[in-house]
Amino acid sequence: MATDLNTEGYTNPLDNPAAANAQISALLSEATQGEVAKPSISHPAGGNFSLPGGYVRGGDYASVRYDAEVRELTGADEEALTKARSGGIGKFLATLLQAGTVGVAGLLASPSVLSELLLGDRDMLLLEIRRATYGDEIVWDQYSCPWCAEEFRLTVTLDEIPIRRLDDPSKRTFEVPLRKGRTAFVRLPVGADQEALLAIMDRASDSEQNTILLSRCIISVVEADGSEQAVSGNPDFARSLGIMDRQSILDAIEKNQPGPQYNGVKFTHDSCGKEVPLFIRVGDLFQGL
């Protein structure tokens, strides 16, 4: 940091957001009362919001907390993200979450805390980092209607993306009925699972990635005779499952995962009158990066 700046009395909003906000409010009200030119204040925008899944410490559901805080990405973050991009999507995503997340459940956003979060909570962090950095509107300058092919400027606000909330923190593990009277006990994937999948994405097929996800998220299977076997971390077991059973478990994971439903936005195109489903990707959220 440059040492010739006069930083006396300056409170870094990241160190102490409440004090920084108080200083800014005081400055703004002074300016209003004094009828002087508006001060030009630049500070990282940020926001507090509620996680849709919640952070659970040490498997104790009673400890669940939903509070989280993000901030605007800065030029320094942009430089780090450009560098991280060459390390693959996993590295890019980890860098983005680390840079933009201030805290989760009263904890600093360390890599280990971020890796424990449900995917839906990580998606929510991305949404709020995007809001703090670029604002509420996602704009496609030339969106092509899939029905009539007309190109137009499409604007969607982040609030149009439906958020699914996990109403009970214990629902991060659940049962999935399988064929032949068996039942699987499954947990929702977290950041560590996503990191493992992204690390092999370039060289593994979709079905190989599914095997890894299933081997991590299936905790145990109860056979028709009532006997239970622990199968967590066993790719051979995930491969031995029938295709239908694998699909049932993947569908249940998808259905139970809380978070922003990026595929849940629909709009009606005025020109052709048809309803258009919109599929928003992370790349759409961060078009500038």
Ligand SMILES: [Zn+2]
């Ligand atoms: Zn159309």
